[in-house]
Amino acid sequence: MLPSLHRLLLFTARNSVRSYHHYRIKELATSGCKAGDKVNVKGWVKSIRNMKGNLFVDLNDGSTPANFQLVIDKDRNLDTAYGSSVDACGVLVASPKKGQLELQVESLKELGKCPLTEGYPFYPKKSYPPEYVRGHLHLRSRVSSMCSTFRVRHEATRAFAEYLQQDGFVQIHTPVLTSNDCEGAGEAFLVKSLNEQLLAGMAKENVPPEHAYFDRATFLTVSGQLHLEAMAHGLDRVYTFGPTFRAENCKSNIHLSEFYMLELEEAFMDTLEQLAARVEDMLKRVTKTLLDRSESDVRLVRKVTKGSELGEEFAWIEKPFPRLTYDEAIEILRANGDKLKSPVRADEGINKEQELLLVQHCRGPVFVCYWPKELKSFYMRESDRNSHLVDALDLLVPHVGELVGGSVREDCYERLYQKLPNRDVLQWYLELRKFGSVPTAGFGLGFERYLSWVLNVHNIKDVVPFPRWAHNCVM
Numbered sequence: 001m002l003p004s005l006h007r008l009l010l011f012t013a014r015n016s017v018r019s020y021h022h023y024r025i026k027e028l029a030t031s032g033c034k035a036g037d038k039v040n041v042k043g044w045v046k047s048i049r050n051m052k053g054n055l056f057v058d059l060n061d062g063s064t065p066a067n068f069q070l071v072i073d074k075d076r077n078l079d080t081a082y083g084s085s086v087d088a089c090g091v092l093v094a095s096p097k098k099g100q101l102e103l104q105v106e107s108l109k110e111l112g113k114c115p116l117t118e119g120y121p122f123y124p125k126k127s128y129p130p131e132y133v134r135g136h137l138h139l140r141s142r143v144s145s146m147c148s149t150f151r152v153r154h155e156a157t158r159a160f161a162e163y164l165q166q167d168g169f170v171q172i173h174t175p176v177l178t179s180n181d182c183e184g185a186g187e188a189f190l191v192k193s194l195n196e197q198l199l200a201g202m203a204k205e206n207v208p209p210e211h212a213y214f215d216r217a218t219f220l221t222v223s224g225q226l227h228l229e230a231m232a233h234g235l236d237r238v239y240t241f242g243p244t245f246r247a248e249n250c251k252s253n254i255h256l257s258e259f260y261m262l263e264l265e266e267a268f269m270d271t272l273e274q275l276a277a278r279v280e281d282m283l284k285r286v287t288k289t290l291l292d293r294s295e296s297d298v299r300l301v302r303k304v305t306k307g308s309e310l311g312e313e314f315a316w317i318e319k320p321f322p323r324l325t326y327d328e329a330i331e332i333l334r335a336n337g338d339k340l341k342s343p344v345r346a347d348e349g350i351n352k353e354q355e356l357l358l359v360q361h362c363r364g365p366v367f368v369c370y371w372p373k374e375l376k377s378f379y380m381r382e383s384d385r386n387s388h389l390v391d392a393l394d395l396l397v398p399h400v401g402e403l404v405g406g407s408v409r410e411d412c413y414e415r416l417y418q419k420l421p422n423r424d425v426l427q428w429y430l431e432l433r434k435f436g437s438v439p440t441a442g443f444g445l446g447f448e449r450y451l452s453w454v455l456n457v458h459n460i461k462d463v464v465p466f467p468r469w470a471h472n473c474v475m
Contacts, residue, residue, distance in 0.1 A: 020089040026063035028101060033092055040089045041068060041103060042111070044142065045082050047124055055079075059086070062141070065148050065300045069095070069102040078105060082124045083114030083142070130462050137466055137474055148297035149463055152290065153451055155297075157241070159289040160262055163282055164239050169264065172231045174224030174240040179216050180425050187246045188219035216425075220245035223444060226379070226429055228265040229409060232440050233432050236267045241447070249470045253459045254352070254400060254449060258468040265442035272391045272408060275441045276323060276367050279395055279404050283365075284317050287454060301455045313456070316364040321395070323367045324358070332361055349375050350394075355401035365403075369393045378419040379429075380407035393443075400453045406443025413437070 020040040023031060033039065043061030053074055058067035070088055072078050080086050090105040114120055121136045122128065122143060133143055140146045164171070181188045192210045193199055199212040207215050224240040231238045244261045264282075269275060291298060291314065296306075304310050324332070333344040333354050342353050350358070350368065358366055370383055371392045380390035395404035410416045413433040420426055451463040461467035466475055 024063040025059070025061050025066070025068045028068065028092075033101065035092050035094045035101065037092045038089070039092055039103065040087070041070075042087045043068075043085065045080055045084050045086060045114075046144070048080070048082060057086075059088070060144070060147075062147055065144065065151075065296050069100075070105050070108075071102055072105045072108065076105070078108040080108065080110050081114060081116075083116065083120060083122075085111040085114075087111055130459055134461060134467070140465070145301055146462075148300045149451070149455060149457070150465060152294050152297050152301065152455060153463065155294045156286070156290050156447075156451060156454075159286045159293070160241065160282075162289070163286050164264075167237070169237040169239045170231075170235050172224070172228060172235075172238045172240050174221065174227040174242065174263075176221050176243065177214075177218055178221045178227075179214070179218055180226060180422070180429075181219060181222060187248055188222050189245050189247050191218045191220060222246055223261065224263050225265070225442060225444065226426075228263055228442060229379075229429070229440055230432060232265040232267045232442070233436065233438065237265075239264045251470065252352075253461075254452070256448065256460055256464065256467055256469055257473075259460075259464070260447035262445045262447055263442065265440055267438050267440045269441040270408060270439035272369055272393055272441075273323075275406055275408065275443065276321070276369070276393055276395075279367075279393075279406065279443055279445075280321050283395075283450075287314065287317055290454065298455065301457065314454075319364065321365045321367055322362045323369055324362075325369055326371045326389070329358055329368045332358060336361065347372070347374070352401040355394075355396045356399070359396050359398050359401075365395060365397045367393050367395055376407070378421055379409055379416075381410045382412075382415060391441075397453050399456070399458060400449045402446075403449050403453065404443050404445045406441065408439065408441040411437055411439045 020038045022040040022042070023033065025041060025043065028039070041059060041061065043059040046058040046060050046067050049056040055072040055074060057070040057072060057080065059070055060067045070090070071093070087109040088103060088105050089107045090103045092101050093104045094100065095102050116123065121139060133140055133146065141150070177191060193213050199209055202212040203209055204212065204215060211217050221244055223244060224242065228238050228240055239262065241262045242260065243258055245258050246255075247257065248255055264278070266278065291310070295310065299306065299310060302313070329350065330344060330346045333340065333350070336357055337344055339357060340353060342351055344354065358368070369392070370385070370389045373382065373388055373390050376390050376392045380392045383389040383391050390407060392407035393405075394402050397403045410419070411433055413430070416430060416433055420430055423430065448460045448463050451457070452460050455463065457463050461469065
């Protein structure tokens with residue numbers, strides 16, 4: 001072939017490809033595309049309808065819950081199958097009935113086949129229970145409701161970060177590896193090197209071999225709170241958002257071994273009312289933002305059809321959250337004891353069944369404040385109103401129960417000295433009350449519990465991409 005002719009054919013081929021502008025499906029509705037435009041889309045085939053003269057293919061690329069329709073003239077001999085990934089080029093046209101944009105396909109390339117008979121777990125036009133979908137973690141992103149869940153998760157992460165940025169909080173990357181167990185409940189995972197030869201070479205006198213790497217017992221973090229307190233004593237408003245770990249042998253719908261916590265700490269905050277106001281303001285503003293940006297995804301997961309009211313489920317955004325004292329909460333539970341399977345014992349705290357009854361009684365989110373000292377952690381401040389209580393709160397929400405736990409921190413050196421569980425490891429924490437101390441308050445919010453609540457998902461394992469719990473660490 002002559003060089004000049006070769007260059008001409010190469011230019012023509014490249015120009016032909018470039019004439020189809022690639023769009024993600026979500027962009028087609030916002031980019032000003034119109035009928036007659038040549039576009040290229042890529043994605044996975046969600047359904048195929050074989051009609052006279054045409055194949056109608058629903059395509060989704062993960063950018064939106066809405067599928068995009070491809071129209072394929074059978075005379076073109078272009079073929080594909082459910083579940084396959086494709087690359088399609090064509091011209092946008094308006095559908096005859098609704099006037100919606102769809103693609104009249106001119107070329108279609110199948111990028112990856114999906115042989116349904118060779119073990120693919122999801123068939124077209126079938127719905128599956130969450131337990132079944134959970135058994136195929138590596139393919140869950142091919143299920144529409146799971147895609148919507150994870151897009152909402154992304155937008156919620158973004159909304160929390162924006163709220164905290166707007167209110168002057170500094171993000172702190174607290175350590176995943178730590179020498180303290182924070183809550184002191186013995187629920188931490190111990191960290192140890194697998195390299196026995198390395199540990200033997202690092203061993204020191206009076207240090208157990210399994211602790212040789214750090215010279216002390218080291219754990220996966222159960223909370224970044226104590227480290228945040230250190231940062232708050234110089235930065236004022238700080239937060240951390242990251243994975244935390246609890247070694248609990250629990251199979252409940254609200255527990256995981258690895259989960260994400262949003263934790264805030266504010267210096268110069270010294271009342272429980274201020275702390276409750278911060279929690280309430282954050283949840284309302286973040287959820288409003290989330291609904292503005294992800295309403296279609298929220299509807300899909302909650303199974304609320306377009307046109308139906310979504311606002312009723314989020315009426316709490318416009319209402320103040322009630323505040324109960326712990327004693328008031330116990331009185332309500334005792335008065336409704338006939339509705340409970342579990343006995344109400346004030347010295348044992350409030351279990352999930354009882355939390356949900358309180359939520360039902362108050363018709364929405366409710367704070368339980370001023371808890372008995374013996375039920376809460378050492379770092380919570382002894383209450384001025386009663387030395388047997390601490391300035392602590394829990395926020396209870398529908399179907400989840402406890403969503404937030406927080407407190408004003410103990411800022412009295414002498415009192416904290418008496419309560420500190422491990423002075424050798426936590427001497428630094430005590431010193432925060434010695435050098436330029438200020439009152440601080442903060443809380444932790446279980447991110448997956450928040451998502452379970454707003455999406456009405458009743459198993460926390462279905463709002464995290466790769467859940468880990470006792471006896472289960474797949475992938």
